[in-house]
Structure formats: C-alpha cells, structure tokens
Amino acid sequence: MQKIRGTGVFGARSFRVTREKLRAIVNKTQAEELKQHEQERDFFCVVRDAFRVFAQRSAAMLGSAWAFTAAVLVIFVWLLTGPMFHFSDTWQLIINTATTVITFLMVFLIQNTQNRDAKAIHLKLDELIRAIKDARNELVDLEDLSDGELRNLEEQFRKMRRRAENDGSPSRHVDPAESA
Secondary structure: OOOOOOEOOOOOEOOOOOHHHHHHHHHHHHHHHHHHHHHHOOHHHHHHHHHHHHHHHHHHHHOOHHHHHHHHHHHHHHHHHOOOOOOOHHHHHHHHHHHHHHHHHHHHHHHHHHHHHHHHHHHHHHHHHHHOOOOOHHHOOHHHOOHHHHHHHHHHHHHHHHHHHHHOOOOOOOOHHHHO
C-alpha cells in the first residue's frame, strides 16, 4: 500500500485555503445566486423594467429636435400627396389614424416618465428636508396629504411669507395657533 503524498491522518488531503481563494469562492457563489435570482424574477418585474428603459429612451429620442423635424416632414409629405389622392377620405383617414395611435401611445410614455421624475424629485426634497436642521419634518411626504390639508398648509406658508415681509425676518416656524 502506497502512501499518497499530501494526505492527512484519515487519508483525506490536507489543503490550505487562502483568503484570496475564499473570496473568489464567495464571489463566484454570490454571482451564481444573482444569476439564479435574475432567472427567477417574475414576468411582470421583467416587463416593468423593460418598459421603464423603453420609456426613458423613447422620451429622450422623441423629445428631440430631430423627432419634431421628422414629424413636420411626415406632415409635409402627407400634404404634398393630397392632390395625387384628390384629398379623399382615405387620404385624410391615414393621417388621422396615425396621429391618434401615436398620441395614444405617447400618453403612456409621457405619464411614465412624469411619474418617475416626480417620485425622484419628491425623494430628493424629502432628503433635503430631513438633512436641514431647522426644516419642518412634517413637510416630508406632502404628496400623501388630502386636498384640505394641503390648502391649510398653503395658507400657513402665505401667513409666514406675509409675516417675513412685514418684519423682515425669515420666519421658518409656525406658531401653534397657525397650525391648528
């Protein structure tokens, strides 16, 4: 019976794991878990992410001067083809249908980008309110208030502005009587 070099007492090979090897193993395991998680993502999550990317790129392209120029060119070509088609109902229907479909789809793209922009602005403002020492933390998440609560808050700010204009002081705080 030959003794295998590098084996331990019980016939198992002894080996040393260096930190680099251990990190590589952990990173590889984490990468595999991330790939598995990506594959397990639900269908709607994938569609939502794809639509977000599509909406952002579309908004960037369709909001450009080139897109406007292309739209004007299409209308110009449509007008030039009018005499060829004797300004028929079909000729008119083509532009009406095309603009209706494009407008319908653009509503969703615009709404998506507006929602994302508004949410980002709200989060940034919330962070600023939380970070400034003298800021009123009640102003965080204003978008969740009712219309009546927003009107009351608007009136408070009007009163603060008038008071600051009258006495020249930058009043940041609301008197307890004003907030009631």
